[in-house]
Amino acid sequence: MRSRSTPIQLLKLTVFVLLAITITLASLLPSKQSFLLFLSHHKLLLFSLLWCKLVALLAYARARPLPVYLLDFSCHKPGPDSRGSYEICEYFGRRSCKHSAESEAFMRAIYRKSGLGDETYAPPFIFQTDYKAKFQYAIVEAEDGMFSCVAHLLAKTDVDPSRITVLVAACSMFSPSPSFTSMLVQRFKLSPSVKTFNFSGMGCSAGTMSFDLAATILRRQVGYALIVVTESTSLNWYFGDNRHMLVTNCIFRAGTAAALVTSDPAQRERAKMEVVRTLRTHHGADDAAYNAAIQMEDEDGHVGVALTKDLVRVAGVGLRNHISRLAPRVLPVSELLRYVYNVARSFLAGDRKAVHVPDFTTAFEHMCIHAGGKAVIDAVGRLMKFEEEVVEPARMCLHRFGNTSSSLVFYELAYFEAKGRIKIGDRVWMLAFGTGFKACSVVWRALRDSRIDPDNPWKDCIHRYPVSL
Numbered sequence: 001m002r003s004r005s006t007p008i009q010l011l012k013l014t015v016f017v018l019l020a021i022t023i024t025l026a027s028l029l030p031s032k033q034s035f036l037l038f039l040s041h042h043k044l045l046l047f048s049l050l051w052c053k054l055v056a057l058l059a060y061a062r063a064r065p066l067p068v069y070l071l072d073f074s075c076h077k078p079g080p081d082s083r084g085s086y087e088i089c090e091y092f093g094r095r096s097c098k099h100s101a102e103s104e105a106f107m108r109a110i111y112r113k114s115g116l117g118d119e120t121y122a123p124p125f126i127f128q129t130d131y132k133a134k135f136q137y138a139i140v141e142a143e144d145g146m147f148s149c150v151a152h153l154l155a156k157t158d159v160d161p162s163r164i165t166v167l168v169a170a171c172s173m174f175s176p177s178p179s180f181t182s183m184l185v186q187r188f189k190l191s192p193s194v195k196t197f198n199f200s201g202m203g204c205s206a207g208t209m210s211f212d213l214a215a216t217i218l219r220r221q222v223g224y225a226l227i228v229v230t231e232s233t234s235l236n237w238y239f240g241d242n243r244h245m246l247v248t249n250c251i252f253r254a255g256t257a258a259a260l261v262t263s264d265p266a267q268r269e270r271a272k273m274e275v276v277r278t279l280r281t282h283h284g285a286d287d288a289a290y291n292a293a294i295q296m297e298d299e300d301g302h303v304g305v306a307l308t309k310d311l312v313r314v315a316g317v318g319l320r321n322h323i324s325r326l327a328p329r330v331l332p333v334s335e336l337l338r339y340v341y342n343v344a345r346s347f348l349a350g351d352r353k354a355v356h357v358p359d360f361t362t363a364f365e366h367m368c369i370h371a372g373g374k375a376v377i378d379a380v381g382r383l384m385k386f387e388e389e390v391v392e393p394a395r396m397c398l399h400r401f402g403n404t405s406s407s408l409v410f411y412e413l414a415y416f417e418a419k420g421r422i423k424i425g426d427r428v429w430m431l432a433f434g435t436g437f438k439a440c441s442v443v444w445r446a447l448r449d450s451r452i453d454p455d456n457p458w459k460d461c462i463h464r465y466p467v468s469l
């Protein structure tokens with residue numbers, strides 16, 4: 001902050017001094033001519049002030065935040081032999097003999113109501129015969145996803161790995177040593193000067209948060225940031241009978257995405273979108289929010305991620321708080337005025353309970369809403385008063401890929417691209433929630449019309465979507 005605020009303060013100071021001197025002299029001296037005469041007699045003062053202003057202007061121009069672009073992204077699509085259909089998951093549950101008959105019935109019921117289709121992807125250990133979630137399977141799951149989508153991304157952007165200055169890797173539930181960033185540096189032979197950041201335990205908002213971090217760094221210096229977002233379902237499959245943890249087994253699935261963002265102005269022509277703004281809010285000070293989704297041991301010592309029934313309410317409260325901060329920064333003035341007018345009218349009519357929500361479709365043409373579960377999508381749609389078509393991509397993503405955690409918003413962006421819906425100038429809102437409880441937004445502006453890339457994960461099924469649920 002310091003490097004940016006100093007030139008701005010200097011600039012303000014010189015402008016203020018110049019203005020003050022001009023006003024004082026103009027009021028003291030009898031005429032315009034005598035004012036000009038005075039200036040011509042005090043050239044040194046005039047030039048030194050103008051010089052200060054010029055220096056401050058130059059320093060400000062240098063410190064001004066750089067635009068940050070999304071050059072491209074890639075989503076991993078596992079092979080057909082990784083398909084995690086209901087039948088496969090149920091068969092796996094039975095073979096493992098780790099769940100009671102009631103738990104099996106519960107999982108069946110949840111699965112049927114979950115909004116997941118039959119084509120999501122399961123982690124590799126599900127297809128083994130020893131029924132054990134081993135470390136090596138978690139590594140295979142991570143490597144498969146990360147290496148394949150980074151390779152696709154580098155190939156399609158034609159960016160040499162040596163140009164990458166920042167690497168952010170995010171995986172909430174698995175944090176091996178050496179870290180994911182080290183695995184990526186090793187595999188793609190990244191430069192020794194690359195700055196690496198490894199997010200773990202940050203939940204499903206880690207993907208959007210990675211953009212926030214990368215953009216914060218790139219706004220200050222020209223560079224390239226590689227963002228890799230994955231989740232480890234292998235070591236987090238729950239083998240017990242706690243219902244809150246069984247829900248996790250039913251909705252989380254394998255998925256990974258990678259994105260390349262840059263502040264290199266030469267890449268603007270090729271870039272897909274530009275970052276308009278990012279916003280992170282953390283609601284963990286509240287006990288209910290903190291405990292809504294939490295990794296823990298059950299009474300028999302089995303570790304799992306418990307999703308409480310309170311999570312949907314917590315997400316609603318968090319979202320309300322989040323949008324109250326986002327709204328003034330993104331909504332058009334007309335919508336803000338309309339919102340203030342409606343609130344004031346209800347207040348004056350004595351209706352204190354009326355809930356007004358600004359119309360965010362006036363700020364964004366497309367929304368990638370974290371599809372954390374059917375009930376989460378329902379809650380966001382209800383709270384934001386969205387038409388069904390606004391939440392359609394989230395529902396379709398949940399149906400096709402399941403909850404892949406923080407990479408979900410990328411799969412959703414790929415859905416928009418596959419449908420060719422994004423046009424140049426359109427604004428896209430990525431909104432994700434994560435354990436903690438956190439909410440994170442990234443607002444983009446499209447720099448070109450979208451098209452379906454050869455590695456788009458929807459490529460061979462988009463004609464079937466949207467499906468009716």
Ligand SMILES: CC(C)(COP(=O)(O)OP(=O)(O)OC[C@H]1O[C@@H](n2cnc3c(N)ncnc32)[C@H](O)[C@@H]1OP(=O)(O)O)[C@@H](O)C(=O)NCCC(=O)NCCSC(=O)CC(=O)O
Nearest residue numbers: 113114203204243244307308309311372373374375434435
């Ligand atoms: C689980 C659901 C698909 C169930 O669908 P429905 O709501 O239509 O079904 P329902 O209400 O009839 O519930 C069916 C049965 O499941 C039980 N049930 C529902 N949710 C439960 C939960 N979290 N824990 C324990 N039991 C639960 C109900 O009591 C009921 O039991 P009975 O029949 O005995 O009465 C849905 O509620 C849902 O999508 N929930 C949100 C999932 C979630 O938390 N996603 C966020 C993931 S975290 C995330 O994305 C962020 C991150 O990780 O960082």
